[in-house]
Amino acid sequence: MISTLLTGRARRVLGDRLLQALGVLALMLALTTLVMLLYDVARDGLSRLSWQFLTSFPSRRPEEAGILAALVGSIFVIALTALIAIPLGVAAAIHLEEYEQKGRLTRLIEINIANLAGVPSIIYGLLGLGLFVRTMGMGRSVLAGAATLALLVLPVVILSTREALRAVPGSLREASYALGATKWQTVWHQVLPHAMPGILTGLILSLSRAVGETAPLITIGALTYVPFAPDSIWSPFTVLPIQIFNWVSRPQAEFARNAAAGIVVLLVLLLAMNAVAIYLRDRYQKRVA
Amino acid sequence: MKPETRLAPLADVVRKGGGDEGEAPPTKVEVRGLNFYYGAKRALEEITVSIPAHRVTAFIGPSGCGKSTFLRTLNRMNDIIPATRVEGQVLIDGENIYGAGQDVVELRRRVGMVFQKSNPFPKSIFENVAYGLRINGLVRNRGELRERVEESLRAAAIWDEVRDRLQDSALALSGGQQQRLCIARALAIRPEILLMDEPASALDPIATQRIEELIYHLKTDYTIVIVTHNMQQAARVSDYTAFFWLGRLVEYGPTDRIFTNPAEKLTEDYVTGRFG
Numbered sequence: 001m002i003s004t005l006l007t008g009r010a011r012r013v014l015g016d017r018l019l020q021a022l023g024v025l026a027l028m029l030a031l032t033t034l035v036m037l038l039y040d041v042a043r044d045g046l047s048r049l050s051w052q053f054l055t056s057f058p059s060r061r062p063e064e065a066g067i068l069a070a071l072v073g074s075i076f077v078i079a080l081t082a083l084i085a086i087p088l089g090v091a092a093a094i095h096l097e098e099y100e101q102k103g104r105l106t107r108l109i110e111i112n113i114a115n116l117a118g119v120p121s122i123i124y125g126l127l128g129l130g131l132f133v134r135t136m137g138m139g140r141s142v143l144a145g146a147a148t149l150a151l152l153v154l155p156v157v158i159l160s161t162r163e164a165l166r167a168v169p170g171s172l173r174e175a176s177y178a179l180g181a182t183k184w185q186t187v188w189h190q191v192l193p194h195a196m197p198g199i200l201t202g203l204i205l206s207l208s209r210a211v212g213e214t215a216p217l218i219t220i221g222a223l224t225y226v227p228f229a230p231d232s233i234w235s236p237f238t239v240l241p242i243q244i245f246n247w248v249s250r251p252q253a254e255f256a257r258n259a260a261a262g263i264v265v266l267l268v269l270l271l272a273m274n275a276v277a278i279y280l281r282d283r284y285q286k287r288v289a
Numbered sequence: 290m291k292p293e294t295r296l297a298p299l300a301d302v303v304r305k306g307g308g309d310e311g312e313a314p315p316t317k318v319e320v321r322g323l324n325f326y327y328g329a330k331r332a333l334e335e336i337t338v339s340i341p342a343h344r345v346t347a348f349i350g351p352s353g354c355g356k357s358t359f360l361r362t363l364n365r366m367n368d369i370i371p372a373t374r375v376e377g378q379v380l381i382d383g384e385n386i387y388g389a390g391q392d393v394v395e396l397r398r399r400v401g402m403v404f405q406k407s408n409p410f411p412k413s414i415f416e417n418v419a420y421g422l423r424i425n426g427l428v429r430n431r432g433e434l435r436e437r438v439e440e441s442l443r444a445a446a447i448w449d450e451v452r453d454r455l456q457d458s459a460l461a462l463s464g465g466q467q468q469r470l471c472i473a474r475a476l477a478i479r480p481e482i483l484l485m486d487e488p489a490s491a492l493d494p495i496a497t498q499r500i501e502e503l504i505y506h507l508k509t510d511y512t513i514v515i516v517t518h519n520m521q522q523a524a525r526v527s528d529y530t531a532f533f534w535l536g537r538l539v540e541y542g543p544t545d546r547i548f549t550n551p552a553e554k555l556t557e558d559y560v561t562g563r564f565g
Contacts, residue, residue, distance in 0.1 A: 173369070174369070175471070175474075177397060178404075179474065180395065180421065180425050180478060194411065
């Protein structure tokens with residue numbers, strides 16, 4: 001009797017260990033790949049990184065070419081995307097979660113938003129081309145690009161914001177209502193601040209996705225060779241991923257080094273965005289606690 | 290544990306000393322034929338009851354008997370739960386709160402509530418009390434705000450413990466302190482009625498005793514309705530007791546009579562601990 005118990009226990013411990021080992025292995029695999037990738041890019045690109053690289057426009061001669069147009073384009077487009085997608089997405093999520101009666105209609109809307117989050121980005125590019133570039137006459141502008149990317153990230157913004165709102169305890173809402181607060185006062189003073197860390201996490205993820213997008217912007221006609229930085233929302237533009245893709249597709253080895261340097265710049269931009277968002281999130285978390 | 294300052298009584302409320310004796314007090318809340326439904330399920334059946342002003346009325350009964358649900362119909366807190374429905378009337382000072390054109394926000398300012406689990410906002414102690422005053426626009430300037438916050442904290446018998454740390458997070462307080470802070474928060478907007486949903490059920494005996502003493506003092510200024518699981522508590526703090534069972538009001542009367550000489554067999558079985 002005792003011996004069978006022991007073997008049962010031993011088997012459970014073994015299973016536990018095995019699963020743990022598998023988990024570590026999976027993690028190591030992912031981490032090693034990432035580190036190797038970063039190492040490879042840094043080895044090729046770091047030596048090419050210079051002030052000249054950051055402040056020059058693209059050129060036929062690889063040693064004179066720079067990333068300025070794409071860098072400014074990316075920053076411009078992503079800032080405008082955030083400006084469009086964040087208020088729209090957060091407002092839509094607040095409406096769905098706090099105001100709309102829960103029923104068949106909201107479920108239908110919810111399912112559709114979840115589906116939209118999974119639609120390939122090139123489809124959004126086609127929509128942007130038809131809607132913003134042609135019908136609304138925005139042309140191949142920064143604004144059209146930002147509007148397209150905003151559509152692309154909107155479902156993710158809405159879903160993650162709803163998740164964050166749903167995680168706010170009902171007792172907090174009740175406490176506010178019981179003091180004679182209106183729905184809006186409750187949402188603005190209690191629910192939103194409490195959900196803010198979660199909302200910000202969702203925003204980081206979606207904007208990070210947008211900054212790396214290439215396909216929809218090529219579809220709407222972002223240029224691959226731009227010898228100037230965009231100076232208004234109506235300017236033609238390019239972005240970092242497109243510039244990198246352009247360089248990678250050239251046969252000369254020097255352009256490949258430019259591409260590696262461009263990837264480093266893109267990564268730094270991404271990390272900087274995430275750092276700002278994490279800083280904001282921590283500040284909110286401290287205030288809530 | 291005597292509160293140092295009393296909130297000013299509301300002008301439109303007739304004050305009746307603070308005593309438990311004397312002639313029958315005027316009715317503050319009159320409930321007529323109230324039915325309540327969660328979806329298709331009827332949770333309250335034909336409740337009719339008169340709750341007297343400036344007295345403590347206790348709702349007792351086993352879990353799921355509808356006493357908390359009933360309490361929440363008195364400030365329309367159930368409105369925020371989807372798929373619920375109310376039939377019948379709840380008259381406060383003669384006016385049906387479920388009537389057409391009733392402002393539920395204004396109602397909840399007049400009928401405050403303290404919950405079973407203390408739920409302070411994740412903000413400073415000061416901001417917890419100031420919130421209701423701010424959102425309702427009840428103070429004109431910062432000085433007045435500070436006065437009202439102090440007054441409310443005194444009335445809830447917690448001022449001495451928090452006076453030096455008003456800017457600390459409310460979540461750093463003990464459970465009993467948090468609950469008294471929630472009472473202070475409810476008192477700050479000067480409601481006429483205070484609903485308390487098992488306010489001491491999560492507290493230790495000493496914290497419970499402080500809440501009970503507080504309730505005793507508060508009834509001079511407020512009409513108090515308290516839901517409790519604890520029959521000794523009902524006997525200690527209340528003037529009137531209503532016994533609920535399976536969504537019905539079985540018996541209602543002065544607390545002494547309910548506990549010593551109940552008219553219904555069911556009430557007797559419950560208060561003597563034969564079931565529950």
